[in-house]
Amino acid sequence: MHNTSFNFVRNDIEHYPISPNAWALVALEAWRRGLQVTIGQDWKFILSSTDKSITFKLSRLDGTDEAKKSSQICSNKTKTKLYLDANNVPTPLGYNFKQEINLTTILQCAQKLGYPVCLKANGWSKGKGVYPFITNEDELKKNFNLLVNHLNCEDICLEKHILGDDYRVYVVGNKVVSALRRIPANILGNGKNSINELIIQKNSQRKKNPFLKNSLVNIDSEIQDKLNSSGYSLETILDNGKCFYLRNKSNASAGGDTIDVTDSISEKHKAIAIRAISSIPGLQHGGVDILTEDIKSDTSNTTVLEINLAAELGVNIYPFSGTARLIYKDIIDFYFPDTTKVETNSINNWYFNLKTPLGTLKNKIAKTIEIPPRPAPQPHTTAKS
Structure with a gap:
């Protein structure tokens, strides 16, 4: 472990870039609350209090057998559906194809499902290899050729395409902390x-x-x-x-708009998202992708497409429109509840220098870097008249 005097800075975002997945904002909030922050390679970081340490990789838990199991499940869309089905969480009907993928069989399965259908890579993310709303056989053949013969995907899903608007609902513990509509x-x-x-x-x-x-x-x-x-x-x-x-497809990474709808989501949709997260062993927080015609209505049909346990936080913190949802605070609240009593309003513009330790790790000068504790805020004084 390498400990060095990386100075903290006040209100200097240049020293604190919006890192991939915005994971660093989780570490920043922990540091502001007085937790020990240790940054490691491969986007890992450890948050420690006097009685426990929790390891994250990007925005997901890491370092335990349960975390490893939940990661293995959620990285496989077909396996995730099995767990969701077992817990009565609505998911699309579909089929999984691996290794010797036969176009004729896929076309037959599409006929059974009924068009429109969705073809997608089983283990990829950020919308890569996803072809929604395929309305006929010619479109399916074309997208199959792109996915299998050009992108060399060897594990694909064919699902019934469900009509409705696309939402990412973020759950921490038993609470929905954000809901975001994603528009293509x-x-x-x-x-x-x-x-x-x-x-x-x-x-x-x-x-x-x-x-x-x-x-x-x-x-x-x-x-x-x-x-x-x-x-x-x-x-x-x-x-x-x-x-x-x-x-x-509606992914923000593909140019989609992100609209905050947290204050509008119905109790039914909240319950389904929470149940989806609890369906995965060891998973306590993450993003749930939902299709529904009306997120505000308890009578609207709802389908869970998948779960992203390393969902990007930046889309919620910086939506295209609507209220910013500071999910990194909710994550620290959940895993370190004692720190909710720590007053951070006076230091919300304090950052530790992140660029230097990231550069040190990238150059393999050290395997981990312990960030020095934040300085104690100076007591507020009132000027004498």
């Missing part, structure tokens, strides 16, 4: 600007967001295909008020 990358016509110009304008908005600035709308073959199938081109001028979806 889109533009809104104004009768003046071309589609290409509207995409540039949309990216200008995203660049102002500390998290979404790293996930711009990139014009690729998927967007080009979407334009072509709609009879549009990049030079098309959309009518005023016309919304055009550039993709089918």
